[in-house]
Amino acid sequence: MLLRVRVALPDRPGSLAHVTKVLGVAGADITQVTVLERGAGRAVDDITVFCPDDTTRQALVKSLQSVEDVTVEGVWNTREAPGTYPELEILKYITTAGDRALTTLIDSLPVLFSADWAATTTAEHRVVYASWRAPREIVIPEEGAAARPAAMTLDDGLHLIHAPLPPLALVLLLARSDGPAFHRIEVHRLTRILEIFLSLPATERSVARQLRKEPR
Template identity: 75%
Template sequence: MLLRLRIALPDKPGSLGQVTRALGAAGADITQVLVLDRGAGRAVDDITVFCPDTTSKGDLVSALESVQGVAVEGVWTTREAPGTYPELEILKYIATAGDRALATLIDSMPVLFSADWAAAGTEKEPRTLVYSSWRAPQDVPLPDATPPRPVASTLEGGLHIISAPLPPLALTLLLARSEGPAFHRIEVHRLTRILEIFLTLPSTERSVARQLRK
């Protein structure tokens, strides 16, 4: 199975090597490392690992926390294939998706961000759900107000979300993760860039307008 680990560790030579050895001893194989933050002698990394189903998340946490100075911020399941450029593939499909451009975007977001589900609803009251991915709840918690730019937050109950405006479409997009840590600012920035490109595609506004009229 593929897992995503978010860890904080000392930003000094040898720290990542100790983490690698600890994960290897626990039966995990590192496939990708993404540095999210560095500063004040600390680093925050997202590490994607492949490990047998018999290896529990608890085993990985115990192995990592046995390394001096390492703190585990989250361990959660991911479907994003490491070492690829999935945004490029998704944007290619969206550009040729016709009336399914918005649906293709929303269905893709949980995979791209190791999240649970995504959805979009209208900005105006009464807020109406336009489309949601297959794991979305029946009652999607659309925000009372659409933020001017994508913003991460954690709802009561522990659901982590990013709320993002789609201004030309008068829609609000939600990306949600219940397992793992809150969305990092780097993830928010990544989503922002994807949405900027999506909204500049010539076919986007026309195709979504046709979909909403159906």
């Protein structure tokens, strides 16, 4: 199984080596390391690992907790194949998808961000399109919704990126129930993808196509 591990650790030589050694002893094969932030003597890294099915998340967390000054922020499933530049692949598909640009984007985002589901809704809370793992009833946050894409965590623990799409009069939601809250780097990454999506000539046509369909 492919897992994403997010750890906070001292930003000094040797710290990451200790983490990778412990993961290796626990049976994890490290396939990618992404530095999310550095500052004030600390770093936050996302580490993608491949583990045998008999290696549990609890075993990984317990092993990492044995490393001095390392904090485990989350361990969760991921479908994003490391080292494949997935944004470029998805943007290529979107630019050639024509009237299916919106559905292609929404179906792709959970894989790109190791999330559970994504959806777009109207201001009246009508679901325009949602990926296959989205719940039947989607809760759209009202209070604290920002004018730009922003990360938030709901009272039930669901992590969201709430991304208004003013040119289309829509809101995009990206959600994960497992793992840590969305990092600001993930929010920035989504923002750039949406900027490109909104610049495509076929974007408005793809939204109009979905709006003509029956409500979900």
